[in-house]
Amino acid sequence: xxxxxxxxxxxxGHFSFAQYKYPFQNPDLAAEDRITNLLSLMTxxxxxxxxxxxxxxxxxxxxxxxHVEGLHGLAMGLPGDWGxxxxxxxxxxxxxxxxxxxxxxxxxxxxxxxxxxxxxYIFQNEKYHKGGLVVRAPNADxxxxxxxxxxxxxxxxxxxxxxTMAVAYIKGLQGNDPKYWMTSALMKHFLANSNENSRxxxxxxxDERLLREYYSVPFRMGVEQGGSRAYxxxxxxxxxxxxxxxxxxxxxxxxxxxxxxxxxxxxxxYRMLVNxxxxxxxxxxxxxxxxxxxxxxFLDTYKPGTLEALQKKLxxxxxxxxxxxxxFRVMIKLGQLDLPQMVPYSNIGSGPEPWLSQKxxxxxxxxxQKSVVLLKNNNNLLPLDKTKLKSIAIxxxxxxxxxxxxxxxxxxxxxxxxDGIKNKLGPNATVSYTTNDNLAISMAKSAxxxxxxxxxxxxxxxxxxxxxxxxxxxxxxxxxxxxxxxAQEALIKNLYKVNPNIILVMVSNFPYAINWEQQNIPAIIHxxxxxxxxxxxxxxxxxxxxxxxxxLVQTWPDSLTQLPxxxxxxxxxxxxxxxxxxxxxxxxxxGLSYTNFQYSNLKTSTDKVNKNGEITISIDVKNTGNRAxxxxxxxxxxxxxxxxxxxxxxxxxxxxxxxxxxxxxxxxIQLQASSLAYWSTSxxxxxxxxxxxxxxxxxxxxxxxxxxxxxxx
Numbered sequence: 001x002x003x004x005x006x007x008x009x010x011x012x013g014h015f016s017f018a019q020y021k022y023p024f025q026n027p028d029l030a031a032e033d034r035i036t037n038l039l040s041l042m043t044x045x046x047x048x049x050x051x052x053x054x055x056x057x058x059x060x061x062x063x064x065x066x067h068v069e070g071l072h073g074l075a076m077g078l079p080g081d082w083g084x085x086x087x088x089x090x091x092x093x094x095x096x097x098x099x100x101x102x103x104x105x106x107x108x109x110x111x112x113x114x115x116x117x118x119x120x121y122i123f124q125n126e127k128y129h130k131g132g133l134v135v136r137a138p139n140a141d142x143x144x145x146x147x148x149x150x151x152x153x154x155x156x157x158x159x160x161x162x163x164t165m166a167v168a169y170i171k172g173l174q175g176n177d178p179k180y181w182m183t184s185a186l187m188k189h190f191l192a193n194s195n196e197n198s199r200x201x202x203x204x205x206x207d208e209r210l211l212r213e214y215y216s217v218p219f220r221m222g223v224e225q226g227g228s229r230a231y232x233x234x235x236x237x238x239x240x241x242x243x244x245x246x247x248x249x250x251x252x253x254x255x256x257x258x259x260x261x262x263x264x265x266x267x268x269x270y271r272m273l274v275n276x277x278x279x280x281x282x283x284x285x286x287x288x289x290x291x292x293x294x295x296x297x298f299l300d301t302y303k304p305g306t307l308e309a310l311q312k313k314l315x316x317x318x319x320x321x322x323x324x325x326x327x328f329r330v331m332i333k334l335g336q337l338d339l340p341q342m343v344p345y346s347n348i349g350s351g352p353e354p355w356l357s358q359k360x361x362x363x364x365x366x367x368x369q370k371s372v373v374l375l376k377n378n379n380n381l382l383p384l385d386k387t388k389l390k391s392i393a394i395x396x397x398x399x400x401x402x403x404x405x406x407x408x409x410x411x412x413x414x415x416x417x418x419d420g421i422k423n424k425l426g427p428n429a430t431v432s433y434t435t436n437d438n439l440a441i442s443m444a445k446s447a448x449x450x451x452x453x454x455x456x457x458x459x460x461x462x463x464x465x466x467x468x469x470x471x472x473x474x475x476x477x478x479x480x481x482x483x484x485x486x487a488q489e490a491l492i493k494n495l496y497k498v499n500p501n502i503i504l505v506m507v508s509n510f511p512y513a514i515n516w517e518q519q520n521i522p523a524i525i526h527x528x529x530x531x532x533x534x535x536x537x538x539x540x541x542x543x544x545x546x547x548x549x550x551x552l553v554q555t556w557p558d559s560l561t562q563l564p565x566x567x568x569x570x571x572x573x574x575x576x577x578x579x580x581x582x583x584x585x586x587x588x589x590x591g592l593s594y595t596n597f598q599y600s601n602l603k604t605s606t607d608k609v610n611k612n613g614e615i616t617i618s619i620d621v622k623n624t625g626n627r628a629x630x631x632x633x634x635x636x637x638x639x640x641x642x643x644x645x646x647x648x649x650x651x652x653x654x655x656x657x658x659x660x661x662x663x664x665x666x667x668x669i670q671l672q673a674s675s676l677a678y679w680s681t682s683x684x685x686x687x688x689x690x691x692x693x694x695x696x697x698x699x700x701x702x703x704x705x706x707x708x709x710x711x712x713x
Contacts, residue, residue, distance in 0.1 A: 021061075022037060022038075022041060022060065023037040024037040024038035024041070024060075024337060025061075025337065025338075027337075027338045027339075027342055031329060031332050032325075034328075034332065034337065035324075035325050035328045035329065035332075038057075038060070038062070038328060038337075039321050039324065039325075039328075041060060042057060042060070044310070044317055044320075046059070047317065047320050047321070047324060048303055048306055048307065048310075048320070049303075050064070050324055050327060051291075051296060051297060051298055051302060051306065051320065051323075051324070052297065052298060052302070053066045053067045053132070053134070053264070053297055053298075053299060054066040054132070055324075055327050055328070055331060062331075062336065062337065063336055064331060064336065065123070065132045065133035065134060065184075065331065065334050065336055066131070066132030066133075066134065067132050067134045067135075067136055067186065067264075067299075068082070068119060068131045068132050068133075068134070068135055068136065069082055069135075069136050069137070069407050070115050070119065070135040070136065070137045070173075070407075071095070071096045071136075071137050071138065071139060071153050071407045072092065072093040072094060072095050072096050072098075072099060072111070072407075072408070072530060073090050073091050073092040073093050073111075073114075073115055073118075073408070073409050073411075073530075074090040074091075074115050074118050074119050074122070074131070074135075074409050075090075075407050075408055075409040076088045076089075076090055076122060076130065076131055076409050076410075077089060077090065077404075077408070077409040077410025077411075078410045079404040079405065079406060079407075079408040079409070079410065079459070080406045080407060080408070082407075082409065083130075083409075083410070086128075086130065087410055088122055088128055088130060088409075088410075089353075089355055089409070089410050089411060089412040090115075090118050090122075090355050090409040090410070090411070091114055091115070091118060091354070091355045091360045091364060091411065091412075091532070092364070092404070092408055092409055092410075092411040092414075092530055092531065092532045093111050093115075093364055093367055093368070093530070093531055094367065094368050094371050094527075094528045094529070094530055094531040094534075095152045095153075095405060095458070095509050095528045095529055095530050096138065096139060096152065096153050096154060096155060097143070097151060097152050097153070097154060097155065097156065097509050097528055097553065097554075098368075098371045098509070098527065098528030098529070098530070098531070099111060099155075099165075099367060099371060100154075100155035100156050100161075100162075100165050100553045101371045101373055101526075101528070101550040101551060101552065101553055101591075102367060102370040102371050102550055102656070103550070103551050103553075103632040103654055103656050104370055104656045105164055105165060105167070105168035106168070107366070107367050107370060108165055108168040108169050108172065109168040109169065109171050109172035110172065110363060110367075111169075111172065111363070111367055112137075112168070112169045112170075112171070112172025112173045112185075113172040113173075113175070113182075114354070114360055114363065115135070115137075115172070115173065115183075116135070116172065116173045116174070116175060116182040116183040117182065117348060117354055118354050118355060119131060119132075119133065119135060119182075119183050120133065120182055120183065120345050120348040120349065121348050121349050121353070121354055123349075124346065124348055124349030125349035125350070126349070133181075133183045133184060133334045133336075134183070134184045134186050134230060134262065134330065134334075135173050135183045135184065135185055135186060136186045136188055136232065137169060137173065137185060137186070137187075137188070138155070138165070138166045138169040138170065138185065138187060138188075138222075139153040139154050139155075139187070139188045139189070140154075140162060140163070140166045140187045140188070140190075140218035140219050140222055140231075141153070141154050141188065141189055141191070141192075141193050141194055141218075141234075142154060142156075142157060142158075142159055142162055142194060142214070142215065142218065143155075143156055143157050143194060143553075143554055144157055144194050144569070144571055144575055144576055145194060145195075145563065145566060145575065146479070146482055146510055146511040146554060146555075146556070146557065146563075147473065147478050147479040147480070147482065147560075147563075147566055148194045148195060148196065148473070148478060148479075149196035149473035149474050149475060149476065149477045149478045149479065150194075150196060150473075150474075150475055151473070151509055151510050151554070152405055152458060152509030152510075152528070152529070153188075153407065154194075155218075155553060156553025156554050156588075157553065157554045157555065157576040157577070157588065158553070158576070158577070158578075158588065158651050159213070159214045159215070159217035159218055160217065160221075160650075160651055160652060160675075161553065161651055161654070162217075162218040163217050163218035163219075163220070163221030163222065163225075164221070166187065166218050166219075166221060166222045166226060167221050167222060167225045167226035168226075169185065169226075170185040170187075170222055170226030170227060170228045171226055171227070173185040174226075174227060174228075175345070177344050177345070179333075180333060180334065180335045180343050180344060180345060181333045181334055181335075181345075182345050182348075183334070184228075184229070184230050184261070184262070184330050184333065184334060185222075185226070185228045185230065186228070186230035186231060186232060186262060186264070187218075187219055187222050187228055187230070187231040187232070188231070188232045188234075188266075189232050189233070189234035189235070189243075189266060190216075190219050190231050190232065190233050190234055190243060190249075190253070191211075191215050191216055191219060191234060191238065191243065192204035192206070192211075192215045192234070192236065192238050192569060193234035193235065193236050193243075195236070195478060195566055195567060196473070196474075196475060196476050196477055196478045197477070197478045197566075199234075199235045199236050199476070200235050200236075200268075200269075200272045200276035200277070201237075201272070201276040201277050201278075202236050202237065202567065203236065203237035203238065203239065203240050204236050204237065204238050204239075204567075204569045205238075205239050205240075205569055205570075206239070206569040206570050206571075207570070207681075208679065208681050209644070209678065209679045209681065210569070210570065210571065210572075211238075211679075212679035212686070213678060213679050214571060215569075216252065219231065219253070220257055223253065223257040223258070223259050224257055224258075228259075228261075229259060229260060229261030229262070229326075229329065229330060229333070230261045230262035230263075230264075230330060231253070231259070231262070231263060231264075232263075232264050232265070232266055232299075233246070233249060233263065233264070233265055233266065233269065233295065234266060234269075235266050235269050235272060237277065242269075242272075242273055242277045242279050243269075244265050244266075244269045244270060244272075244273060244289075244290050244293065244295060245273065245279070245286075245289040245290055245292075245293045245295075246293060247293065249263055249293050249294040249295070250293065250294045254294060260325075260326055260329055261326045261327075261329050261330045261333075262296060262297055262326055262327055262330050263294050263295055263296055263297070263326065264295065264296070264297035264298070264299055265290065265295055265297070265298050265299050265300070266299060267299040267300055268299070268300045269299070269300070270283075270286055270287065270290055270295075270298050270299075270300055270302050270305070271283065271286070271300055271301070273286040273289065273290075274286050282305075282308075283304065283305030283308070284305050284306075284308035284309040284312060284314060285309070285314065286305060287302060287305035287306040287308075287309045287314075287315075288309040288314035288315045291306070291309070291315050291319050291320065291323055292315065292319065294323065295323070296323035296324055296326050296327050297327060355411070355412050356412055361532075361533065364531060364532055364533045365533040365536055365537055365540075367531075368527075368531040368533045368534060368536075368537035368538075369537045369540055369541065369546045370549065370550060370630070370656075371527065371528065371531075371537075371550050372525060372526075372527050372537065372538065372541045372546075372548040372549075372550050373525065373526040373527070373548060373550040373551060373552055373590075373591045374524075374525055374541075374548040374550075374591060374592040374593065374594075375506075375518075375524040375525065375526055375586060375590070375591070375592065376518060376521070376522070376523055376524040376592070377522075377523050377524075377592055377594070378522040378523065379522065380594075381501070381503065381522045381523040382503065382523045382525075382541075382542060382544075382594065383541070383542060383543050383544025383594060384449060384503075384542055384543050384544070385543075385544075386424060386425055386428070386429070386543045387428075389425070389429050389448055389449065390429050390430065390448055391429055391430040391431075391432070391446065391447045391448050391449075392421065392425070392429060392430070392431055392432075392447055392448065392449045392450070392451065393432050393433065393440070393443040393444050393446075393447035393449075393450045393451070394417060394418045394421055394431065394432070394433035394450075394451045394453070395433065395434055395435070395437075395439075395440035395443060395444065395450065395451070395452050395453070395491075395495070396435065396440070396451075396452040396453035396454050396488070396491065396492075396505075397435055397453070397454065397455075397457075397488065398417070398453035398454060398455045398505070398507035399416065399417050399418050399433060399435060399451070399452075399453035399505075400416050400417075400418050400433065400435050401414075401416050402414035402415065402416055402529070402530065402531070402532065402534045402535070403457060403458055403459050403507075403529050403530070404458070404459060404529070404530055405458035405459065405474070405509070405529060405530060406458070406459075406474060406475055408530050411532035412532070413532060414531075414532040414533075414534065414535075415532065415533055415534060415535035415536045416534070416535045417451070417453050417505065417507070417534065417535045417538050417539075418431075418433040418535065419535050420534070420535025420536045420537070420538055420539035421433075421451065421535070421538075421539045421542065423535070423536065423539065424536075424539040424540075424542075424543055424545075430447075432447065437487070437490075437491050437494075440452075440491065440495065441494055441495065441498060444495045444498050444499040445498045445499060447499065448501065449501050449502075449503065450495055450499050450501060450502045450503070451502075451503045451505060451542070452491065452492055452495055452502060452503070452504055452505070453505045453507055454484060454488045454491075454492065454504065454505070454506060454507070454508075455505075455506050455507035455508035455512070455529075456471065456472050456473070456507075456508045456509065456510055457472060458474065458509055458529050458530070464476065465477055469481075469485045470485075471483055471484065471485050471510075471512070472485075473510065478566065479510065481560070482510070482511060482512055482513045482557065482559075482560060483512065483513050484512060484514065489516070492504065492517060492521070493516070496520060496521065500520075500522070501522070502521050502522065502523070503521075503522075503523040503524075503525065503542065504517055504521045504523070504524045504525070505524075505525050505526075505527065505538065506524065506525070506526045506527070507527055507528070507529060507534075508526070508528065508529075509528050509529055511552075511554050511555070511556035511557065511585075511586075512556070513556070513557060513558050513559050513560075513585060514585070515558050515559075515585060518585060525538070525541065525542075525548065526550075526552070544594065544627070547593055547594045547595060547627055547628060547629040547630065548591070548592070548593060548594070549591065549593060549629060549630025549631065549632065549656065549658075550591050551589050551590060551591035551632045551634075551700065552586055552587070552588060552589065552590045552591060552700075553588070553589075554588065555576060555577050555580055555584045555586070555587060555588045556584055556585045556586040556587075557584050557585060558583075558584060558585040562574075562580070562581070562582050562584065563575065572645060576588070577589075577649070577701045577702075578647030578648060578649065578650055579647060579648065584702075587700050587701050587702035587703075588651075588700065588701040588702075589632070589634050589651070589699070589700035589701045589702075589703075590700040590701075590702065590703070591632070591700070593625075593629045593630070593631065594625070594627045594629060595623055595624070595625030595626065595627045595628070595629040595661070596623070596624045596625045597621055597622065597623060597624065597629075597631045597659070597699065598621070598622045598624045599619055599620070599621055599633075599697065599698070599699075599705035599706050600619070600620045600622070600706070601618075601619065601620040601666075602617070602618070602619050602695075602697060602706035602707070602708050603617070603618045603619075604616065604617050604618075604695070604708060604710055605617075605618075606710075607709075607710055607711065608710065608711045608712075608713050609673050609710060609711075609712060609713070610673065610712075610713055611673050611674075611688040611690075611712065611713075612673065612674070613672075613673050614670060614671065614672045614673065615670075615671050615673070615710065616668055616669070616670055616671075617635060617653070617668070617669045617670075617671060617695060617697065618666050618667065618668045618669075619633060619666070619667050619669075619697050619706060620664055620665070620666050620667075621633060621657060621659065621664065621665055621666075621667055622659070622662075622663070622664040622665075623659035623660060623661055623662060623663050623664075624662075625661060626661050627661060628658065628659065628660045628661060629658070629659060630656055630657065630658050630659075631656070631657055631659065631699065632654055632655070632656045632699070633654060633655050633656075633657065633667045633669070633697060633699075634651060634653075634654045634697065634698060634699065634700065634701070635651070635652050635653035635654065635669045635671065635695065635696070635697050636649040636650060636651055636652065636695075636696040636697075636698070636701060636704070637649070637650050637652050637671075637676065637693050637694065637695060637696070638650070638693070638694040638696065639676070639689070639691060639693055639694075640691060640692045640693065640694055640709070641689075641691045641692060642678065642689055642691060643689065644678055646678070649696060649701060651701070652671055652675055652676075653669035653670065653671060654669070655667050655668075655669060669697075671695075673688055673712055674686070674688065676688060676689075676693060676712060688712060689712060690711075690712055690713055691711075691712055692709050692710070692711050692712075693709070693710055693711075693712060694707055694708075694709055695707060695708050695709070695710060
């Protein structure tokens with residue numbers, strides 16, 4: 001009987017294998033065995049071709065999935081020319097820095113699910129067949145300086161916070177199927193890439209502790225907690241070594257974190273090794289350096305140099321084989337080597353375009369509402385009462401359109417701030433609006449309230465590397481100023497002279513030193529660019545249909561004098577809320593509400609926690625006002641007797657809660673002792689000290705309501 005059963009199983013196995021021409025096509029084989037077989041069948045030219053971003057092998061029937069951009073919605077439209085000659089509209093959320101200001105990882109994950117679905121839809125739909133399945137998102141870089149031109153792409157200045165948001169976005173992009181990914185999340189840009197000027201040749205210099213405790217944290221969390229198996233090496237050097245050839249690609253991300261997928265260059269970074277960094281004399285040596293370091297996808301013209309490197313025996317075919325394994329691991333997870341009926345996401349692409357659905361529109365409005373940050377509200381000027389307001393003027397350069405940035409797609413529609421307010425009020429009030437400064441003054445004189453919309457222009461209409469003022473920044477250009485430009489500053493001061501009943505809306509992806517405005521303007525709101533529901537969401541906040549609950553994710557300095565020099569990557573010299581010197585204009589984690597919240601009854605599950613343990617911190621939060629509202633409860637820690645220099649405070653947990661008037665809720669935040677470790681440069685590992693630690697819970701980094709000591713034993 002045993003013999004017959006064994007024979008039956010062998011026959012079934014042969015029958016199953018017979019369905020496939022090659023072993024690599026058999027999904028029942030282990031992934032590594034499939035890849036070994038595939039590599040054995042490929043020619044050297046095919047292998048070199050697969051070092052590009054589309055690893056297609058037509059002769060073997062393998063369709064590779066290429067790259068797309070997607071920091072806040074799939075970029076397949078006109079900005080950045082990502083849609084090329086046949087742009088496709090997609091659902092567009094607030095910029096990444098705006099989504100971060102929700103302080104709600106679940107919302108980011110939901111946004112990423114929508115983006116991943118649309119990416120699959122366009123890739124597989126018969127009408128479109130565009131794009132790819134490797135999404136260049138999230139940007140896990142850290143916004144350590146408000147002058148950084150690409151601040152809009154990141155989640156802020158805190159490593160733990162950025163990592164938490166990156167993990168959420170990765171999980172949304174990749175989906176929850178146990179075997180396959182909806183898309184592959186490719187993190188940008190590893191690492192310490194937060195200057196644009198001279199980024200192709202500059203070096204970000206800092207010590208080993210900052211590497212481990214700050215700059216690499218979001219990437220490590222993205223790999224270990226989020227499950228990302230793809231990232232892009234940055235343009236810059238770190239401590240003198242260009243990242244495209246850095247030993248840390250293999251030594252840290254692969255050997256320590258188990259990153260085993262795609263490691264790509266940034267666009268043009270391979271050639272920059274020769275013509276900007278001057279790190280290698282020839283492109284052949286540069287190609288060899290990249291491949292030896294672990295690069296397995298190039299984003300620029302690499303074939304001649306790679307073939308020359310092979311010819312000169314600087315690298316071998318075995319080196320390429322070893323790297324390509326990572327590429328095909330990702331392709332297997334995307335289902336590109338399997339029959340469509342085996343992949344649960346292969347049916348995405350039929351039915352109506354998802355970006356036209358009411359469901360997506362409603363979600364964009366929700367996440368945009370949650371991103372609104374109230375910075376000032378003297379005498380409860382806000383919310384405005386739409387049943388009593390008879391006239392309102394909407395003015396300023398950011399009032400009449402929704403601007404998109406370089407990595408945006410093109411939404412199917414967008415609602416400007418002027419249109420959002422007009423939609424909200426209908427015929428019950430006189431709504432006047434203009435972007436002409438002279439007309440603005442005359443309109444303001446006769447209006448009950450004035451909404452003035454100021455801020456930056458992320459579109460870069462003047463062309464690559466060009467901006468229209470020193471306070472503007474974008475990819476390849478850092479800001480020289482953090483003040484409003486002279487025209488915007490003059491506009492708001494002139495408006496204030498004729499009508500002090502002003503609501504300033506800062507529409508920006510950067511912090512601004514709006515000191516005069518903070519002193520004089522009664523109400524100030526911050527919202528970022530790009531959301532197709534920007535105007536509706538802001539109107540919802542202005543008129544009290546929602547209560548702003550967003551919080552800042554960067555420190556807003558009151559001047560450049562509060563900041564170290566741009567290229568000082570040692571954040572201990574006064575950078576970020578953790579080491580900031582002096583009093584900022586607005587602190588990290590700051591954001592007001594139309595109601596008030598009372599904190600009480602801080603408790604911990606234990607007063608002493610061992611090095612491998614976990615502690616639960618609980619706090620009662622009560623809405624003491626007469627409006628429902630959201631509060632972001634923030635947990636910070638301070639090390640009281642550490643052997644090494646530690647931050648003055650450090651975010652270790654947060655939770656956004658919604659409370660009705662008079663409602664109380666006990667908020668629980670988990671804290672693992674391992675998250676309190678520092679990097680020991682002598683032992684080359686994270687170490688947890690036996691010491692007292694101060695727990696601080698509050699509404700921002702500068703508004704601590706309750707605190708308590710615990711001991712690490």
